[in-house]
Amino acid sequence: MRKYSVVFRMQVKSARAYVLNLLFSALCVAVPLFGVLLFWRALFQDPQVRIAGYGQSDIMAYYLITRLIGDAVSSEWWEIGENIREGRLHLFILKPLDYVGYYFSQMLGANLMTIVVTSVVLAPLTCILTAKGYFAAPSPSTLLLFSIAVAGGIALGFLIGMAFQLCAFWLGETSGLNNLRYLLTTLLMGAYFPLDFLGPRFASVLTRLPFSYQLYFPAKLFLGQLDRNSALAGLAWQWGWVAVTLAIVRLIWKQGIRRYESVGG
């Protein structure tokens, strides 16, 4: 466990070494949020109008919270596939280190800094919107459940991404597959729009898929749109999916490593 905490700390140090880079990464969250909020503000000329139950304030709050945690739950580690394709994987498998664990620690280190900096940038905006009544300030118990849900979302996002990256054992080049996967997961996790927009029938199916537990579920939890029972049931589903995707990743790794060849030095 110690070696993974070292990887985690190294990633945090690496992120802190380039402070300017870190600040820009926070702005990367703020800029698209700015665009999407202005767009929806322009559309909602009449504040009474609602779409799938979402009024102007609901939609603003939804996009705010999904942008806040969006990068953390869908971080991409393209070098996982590149290591396999370019034969660099032997650098890892010769060490007493679990490949999945190594990248998970790296991802946690990177995400910690992203979440801290993004929170600093977006916290004032969240306070303003809360004060203006866009959404209610969450209770401590909701915050606790939300934190667990975000942790589950981060784990799910990482494991789903890992499963697809490991397809490089069979496909070689996986950038197309991962582009497509990224697009579909972005849609299915509710980052483009709340899943409720697709109507109750579609939404009821999509909200049971693992992708919705990356983003849509934590966002609904934070916004107070779920009662306690639904929240706890959602957490059970979410962590169930974490276990399933972890098993799938382990299976793919086990099968893939048998096919792996690294030629040359």
Added chain:
Amino acid sequence: MGSLRLLTLMARLSWRRDAAFRTDALLRFLSGFLEFVILLCLYGLALSHVGKPPGWDYPDMVLLLAATDLVDSVFGFACSSLARLPSHVLDGTLDRLLLVPVPTLVLVSFNRFRWDYVFRFPVPILAMVWAAVSKGMLLSLPRVLGYVAALLCGFVLRWALTATVASLSLLLVRVDSLFYLISEVIGLARYPSAVFPGFCRMVFYVIPILFIANVPVSVLTSPNPWRFLLYALTAATVWGVIADRAFVLCLHRYTGVS
């Protein structure tokens, strides 16, 4: 002449690579196509249920998305290698590129062509034709040529903004976040100018985001398109020069990190 030969060679090598990994290229095409369709549906859904930005109905929004996608496709086809400039600086491989006897900015901008983007062109073109028919527009040849010229200006502006930021990696070494930031800022081009408050609109004409897709749409729909085309040409020229000068300036201060 050397640059042209090199570009032709790069285009040929890229074609071979994309042909070798054709499943991957097909999946990349599919994801680009799906993203375009998702945005069309989202805009359709939002505009039919909620409201419209002042002066923009759904066909106008389709025109805007089509223009954004066309500029994105040309940029993705020709300039996907530009994103690698910061990593060339970080791992020291830029030093090797500086020894190649062609302008380095040309080399780093156009050394990888993504052919799957070419196959994306028909989709936004079809969307544009649908929107034009829906609006009952009469498309004369000069207007279409003006639109194409405005789109090319949009491409030059997109390249210039990205190249200017990428050049900063020669000074700051690690600018990957700044690079993503400029991509996100450029992403604002897909919103109609009407959604931005007055001051922001002014800023986005200076940082020429609104010239990338909004101005080509105005060239197509406005009663006086040539004025918009002139603005686009001026902005593209100015920013093209800025990108070139910025790269030369940063290169003079580059000390190599390998």
